[in-house]
Amino acid sequence: MNPLSSSGFAATFFAVLIWGTQLPIAKGAMADIDGYSITLARYAIAVIGLVLILAWREGIDALLFDGHGKRVVAAGAIGMAGSGLLVFTGLSLTRPEVTVIIIALQPAMTAVAQWIFRDRRPSGVTIACLIAAFLGVAYVVTGGGHGLSDLLRSSPQELLGNLMVLLGGIAWVGYSLLVERLHGWSSLRIATMSCVTASATIVIVWLPLLALGMASIPDPAKLLEHSWRLGYLGVLGVTVAMILWNVGSRRIGPLNAMLMVNLMPIFTFGMRALQGETIRKTELIGAAIVVSALLANNAYLRWVNRPVAIRP
DSSP: HHHHHHHHHHHHHHHHHHHHHHHHHHHHTTTTHHHHHHHHHHHHHHHHHHHHHHHHHHHHGGOTTOOHHHHHOOOOOOOOHHHHHHHHHHHHHHHHHHHHHHHHHHHHHHHHHHHHSSSSOOHHHHHHHHHHHHHHHHHTTTTOOOOOOHHHHHHHHHHHHHHHHHHHHHHHHHHHHTTTTTTTTHHHHHHHHHHHHHHHHHHHHHHHHHHHHOOOOOOOHHHHHHHHHHHHIIIIIIIIHHHHHHHHHHHHHHHHHHHHHTTHHHHHHHHHHTOOOOOOOOHHHHHHHHHHHHHHHHHHHHTTOOOOOOOO
């Protein structure tokens, strides 16, 4: 393996490791801080670091929209802000183990979105893998696949949380489709400018939620107690992980990068086990189905796109 490939795999691996472990860490703060306020703090911390890095690497002019304002604002508001608010608020109502399994469907959601909006129909093998992954998530959410009646008898709070996480995953797919057409911009610039607009959107959403009592200003003592968690979510979960992901994805290619995303449930489950939480059997089985389906699809795509030797 050449040095660029090895460093690319390492960068992508650590990005996914951070994302996989941040869900249990965030859950630990939600006893004292609501999901909306955690999302606000997360992006407020991240945007400072990203703006400074972008200005240092590409100059102050890189902080301008250069005619892409509408697309960047939409990406930040729908993708980053929408996804962050929905996923982290949903996480406060459900379990990290279920959250990460739903998030693991994002590559499948992307394939479906590209089919609908870009007319890029996936192959029959990919469609079969997507169906299998969906069934794996359904198995977890229904507590073992016992049908709609059991699902409706489960906690309304958990059902709402799972739905919010699913919608957050869809919002992130929208972000991917929007930024795909920001030609001529570096990955760092896309991430930074999207994060700037996302932070502004989160503030605009957070203020009325605060007035309605759905969000609250955290107690300073609780903020200090959870400062390391908020720092992890902002500095590592957004700033560092996004830079690592962008570097790794460019060096090893999107197919290999997406293969690494399938490790997220493993990291989340491992973190929860270290925290002393019991992982439910249905969650383990469902995660195995989802990861296996996505791995199979990645292996198929890599085989289809393999270089073919031409004989002289």
